Amino acid sequence: MQWDGTAAVVAFSHGVAALAFGLLALALLWRGRRQGPHARAMAAAALATALWAVCTSVAMSVWPDADPLWAVAPEALRTAGWLALLLRLAGAGRRALAGAMLLPVATLAVAAHGDASPLLLAALPLASSVLAMLLVEHLYRNAPQNTRWGIKYACLAMGALFAYDFYLYSDAMLLRRVHPDIWAARGIINALSAPLLAMAIARGPSWTPSLQLSRQIMFHSAALLGAAIYLMAMAVSAWYLRYVGGAWGALMQLACLCGAALLLIIVLFSGAMRARLKLFIGKHFYQGRYDYREEWQRVTRALADDTGGLSERAIQSVAGLVESPAGMLWLQRDDNIYLPxxxxxxxxxxxxxxxxxxxxxxxxxxxxxxxxxxWRQHPQRYDGLPAPMWAAGLWLIVPLMLERSLFGFICLAPPRTALQLNWEVRDVLKIAGSQAASYLAHRASAESLSVARQFESFNRMSTFIVHDLKNLVSQISLLLVNAEKHQANPAFQADMLETLAHSLAKMKHLLLKLRRDDAPDAATPLRLDEVLMRAIQVHAGSEPRPSLELRAAGLTVLANGPRLERVIGHMIQNAIDATPRDGRVAVRMLVRDGAAVIELTDTGHGMSEQFMREQLFQPFVSTKAAGMGIGVFESREYLREVGGHLHVTSAPSQGTTFRVTLPLHKEFQHGQEQVTGR
Known part of the structure; x- marks a missing residue:
């Protein structure tokens, strides 16, 4: 690197800086006890700056053509002094201080190499100045409002020192040489900062040693610093390969740099590496593992986001607290059963x-x-109860408590990096679980309210239909009376009377079914095989034609005949609609575990797991153009009324199986009745 410029100007400028910082250091040491514990640290930084200025001034005065490496060591000492002061004021620990000292040490190591790259010689001091300016900004921004009056001049002075260094070395990196005028004025610019530091000390500032870098700044700064050190090391290695490689040097240099950059990108995008870095920072730089404000905002934003499913977002928000890469959600359904x-x-x-x-x-x-x-290693801590078999490979189960009751739970996979499960982690998980439970409960309430409103609308529509049908029945009754009085054509009149009578009977039946005060259908003992044969006979002309296989005969259940036949007929019709004409629809009846089982299997297009979980049993949701979406919902509800249940298994392009389980009905010899399996 070529250093040119007037030696006398450089010597005078840095001589003024040496005088200013020397006087400042003496004043701080003289009044150090009254100025607080940080005055001595500032005095040491001022002495290091004075030493650097003296060395530069003497070198330019005595040896105008001296090697510029003469001032590298004092400048590195000056930079280390101010970085140590800033980190101490920010309350950083010894580990952070040691990490910051790597930059001045690296500067000395590179300068000691006789054939150091000019670009690298400028890049290291430039990185030090950027780090120092970040620390100054953080120190002032995070200071309490009532203490900023005392520290603002000190922050301005230290900021000016390193802002000018940033200007000097960024220009040097662009031009591959230090500008002589900028270098000559450096001493005077540094000297102007000394009075500002003296004014700040005179005000007796109340430094706040408890100030700490936020976790996000520490994480990103540590990642950035690590990446910079890694790339610098790889750059030096590549330069060495080129230096000793002869004709192959250029190829080896490019291969080393590109491979190092690719490896660094892979490491930075690795979830496990990021988790380890966060855990290291939280463990060694902070008393608590979590930044509660940041974590609470993250969980709340994830749950309130309207993109994607709320259930998946709830799992991800809780899993993110412990760096878990996977999980599943269990919620309480009907009959007090929790399902995934x-x-x-x-x-x-x-x-x-x-x-x-x-x-x-x-x-x-x-x-x-x-x-x-x-739980598996020490079951006595869990009352000696066995761990669930389905939880193999899982790590944690987080309860979702809602008003002191269990709304559901979230199961998490092992984390990306080893994590100690202490009281702090458990408390944060429980709080996040309660927050997720409130959002999930709100969604369930909103869905229930929506269904209730749809039923209310459906009931209002039924009321209007009843009113219209009643008027229509009255009109048809009057028409029949008039027709009986005026029989012009006996044959035609008789046909008309028969048609009207049939329509009238159907509408009266519909009217009775839609009345609100209509009594519920009574349950009676039914031969299940007869019900199935009637349902199959109704669809005998369909394609594909359903088949019936009775593996057990004489099974009796307690239900309403028309309603049960309508439920089975609806499922058969759905299977026919979903199956191509060359497909197969089969109905089987058997006995299993003391209950009657009806299996209806088709070879249709099938259903996805998400559709069955979220839409199949939702009322007013239908995939048919003319469907009302209440058939499957009504079927399941009626089967529950008679003590049975409905189970569905399906897969896309593999068909569907509906399995209806009904309790068997038995009669005692003395006329008493009993229903088993309910």
Missing amino acids: VARWNWPLPQAEEREAGPLCRLLAGRGWVIDLPE
């Missing part, structure tokens, strides 16, 4: 948990965040 309803990077098991089961009793009674590996 959503997943994130984890398959849903074919399992269920009852409210009276060991897992739900532990979660609801104690409100624990369950550590599954600990």
Whole structure:
């Protein structure tokens, strides 16, 4: 690097800086005890600056053509002094101080190499000046409002020192040489900062040693600093390869740099590496693991976001607190059963948990965040209860408590990096679980209200239909009376009377079914095979034609005949509609575990897991153009009324199986009746 310019100007400028900072250091040392614990640290930085200015001034006065490396060591000492002062004022620990000292040390190491690159010689001091300006800005911005009056001149002075260094070395990197005028004025610019520091000390500022860098700044700064150090090391290695490689040097240099950059990008985008860095920073630089304000805002934003499904967002928001890459959500459904309803990077098991089961009793009674590996190793801590079989490979179970009751729970996979599960982590997970439960409960309430409103609209529509049908019945009755009085054509009149009578009977039946005060259908013992044969006979002309297989005969259930036949007929019709003409629709009846089972299987286009979970049993949701969307919903509700249940298995392009389970009906010899399996 070529250094040119007037030696006398440089010597005078830096001589003024040496005098200014020397006087400042003496004043600080003289009054150090009255100025607080940070006065001595500032005095040491001022002495280092004075030493650097003296060395530069003497070198330019005695040896105008001296090697510029003469001033590198004092300048690195000056930079280290101010960085140490800023980090101490910011309350950083010894680890952060040692990390900041790497830049001045790297500057000395590069300068000690006789053939150092001019670009690298300017880049290292430039990086030091950027770090110093960031620390100055952080110190002032995070200081309490009532203390800024005392520290603002000190922040301006230290900011001016390194802002001018930034200007000097950024210009040097562009031009590959230090501008002589900028270099000559450096001493005077530094000297102007000394009175500002003296004014700040005279005001007796109340420094705040408890100030700390936020976790986000620490994380990004550490990642950026690590990347910079890595790239600098790779650049030096590439330069060395080119230096000793001869004709192959250029190829080896480019390959080394490109490979190093690619490897760095892979590491920076690695979730495991980012998790380890966050854990390291939280463990070694802060008393608490979490920045609660930041985490609470993140969880709330994730749950309130309207993109994607709320269930998946709830899993991700809780998993993000412990760097878990996967999980699933269980919610309470009807009959006090908890079922897996959503997943994130984890398959849903074919399992269920009852409210009276060991897992739900532990979660609801104690409100624990369950550590599954600990449960398996020390079951006595969990009342000796066995861990659920479906939880193999999982790590945590976080309860979703809502008003002291268990609304559901979230299961999380092991984290990307080892994490100690202490009281702080458990408390944060429980709070986030309660927040997620409130959002999920609000969504469920909104969906229930929407369904209720749709039913209310449907009931109003039925009322209007009843009113219109009643008027129509009256008109037709009057028409029949008039027709009987005026029989002009006996044959035609008889045909008309027969048609009208049939229509009248149908409308009267519909009117009775739609009346609000109509009594519920009575349940009677039914031969299930006869009900199935009648339902199959209705669809005998359909394509494909459904088949019936009776693996058990004489099964009797307690239900309303027309309603049960309508439920089975609706499922058969849906299977026919979903199956091509060359497909197959089969109905089987059998006995299993003391209950009657009806299996209806088709080879149609099938349904996805998400559709069955979110839309199949939702009322007023239909994939048919003319459908009302209440058939499957009504079928399931009626089967529950008679003590049965409906289960569906399906897959796209693989067909669907509806499985209806009904309790068998038995009669005692003395006329008493009993329903089993309910």
